[in-house]
Amino acid sequence: MIQPTQTFSLSGGIKLSFTDSGAPFNQLNYTTVLLLHGGVFNAYQFHKLHAYAHSLNLRTVLLHRRDYAGSTPYSSSEIQELERGNVIFWERLAAQMGEFLKVFIEREGIPKLAARQKRALSPHANGLGKGGSGGVAILGWSGGCLPIVSFLGATQNRMISEELYGFLEEYIGECIFYDPSYNCFGYPLPPDNRNYIPWEDTANSSEDFLQAFSNWVSSYYDHPCYDPITRSLPATATIHDLDGSRRKSDETSVSSWTDEEIAKGTEERPARNEIAT
Structure with a gap:
């Protein structure tokens, strides 16, 4: 069942949309996992x-990050900041994520982090999946990791108050x-990189880019030096060992998506804004 989309209004007229599984029934120590999607694919992919x-x-x-489905688009001045690499752009996004978390935590009565020992986000870990943990874990995929890096620098962010920082410290246990x-x-990227990169392919028109990126990023590429026994790469492995020169593999994840799922889950305009950097 697809959860209904909700929208929170933040300061400055910013709106962030999201879906929520809701709290586990009759559980007071569940952990909330906030997921941030990457580029092109919005949060629908995780539904x-x-x-x-x-x-x-878990909850x-x-x-949906800024500029994606239902969340406030970037303004022209913000896009200019992004293109110039201005730190204030990322500080602002981090502050908005902090504000969203505070609003969500207070409205939903999220349980505080019960313990600060280091845990892995796995059903086999001592905390998550077996109760007794609480708090919030923030998970970023691909480009969704960028705002998390900015968020981790909250103590140096003039847009995040000491009060908000102290509040979030009681809840956030893992990134x-x-x-x-x-x-x-x-x-x-190494200057001698040989792997295909769709946003650097001048043969891709605006109309072709979405499909080219979707096929590329959801392809399955082999590491010829991958060891299936140790399930790892040797220390000598480099990006040149990746079989990534092809535009796409024979099988891709999006090939199993319906046209409706692709329409709901992929967005070209915000991806173009981000890739322009």
Whole structure:
């Protein structure tokens, strides 16, 4: 069952839309997981996770980032800040995420973090999935990791008050980076990179870009040096060992999506704004 979309209004006229699995029945120590999607694909792609949340004593909140479905688009001045790489752009997004969390926590009565020991976001961990944890975990996928990095620098963010920082400190226990993009950590691509990158392909028209990116990012690429026994790569592995020169693999995840799912779950305009940087 697809959960209805909700919208919170924040200061400055900002609106953020999301779906919420709701709290597990009769549980007071569940953990809330806030998921931030990457580029092109909005939060709809994660909607099936809601069905599994309660069995793991989790509450899943799928947030549409700014500029995506139902959330406030970037203004022209914000896009200019993004293109120039101005720090204030990321500080503002981090502050808005902090405000969203505070509003959500207070309205929904989210349980505080019960313990601060380090845990893994896994049903086999001691906390999550077995109760007794509480609090909030923030998970970013791909480009969705970028605002989390900014958020982790909250103590240096003039837009996040000490009061808000102290409030969130009582709830946020974990930040998870799922397949983060290289620019999330400020790394440039190697100048001799041979792997295909759709936003650098001048042959892609605006009409072709969405499909080209969707096929590329949901493809399955092999690491020839991957060891299936240890399930890892050797320390000597580099990006050049990745079989990524093709535009797409024979099978892609989006090939199983219906036209309706693609229309709901992918957005070209906000992705173009972000990739312009």
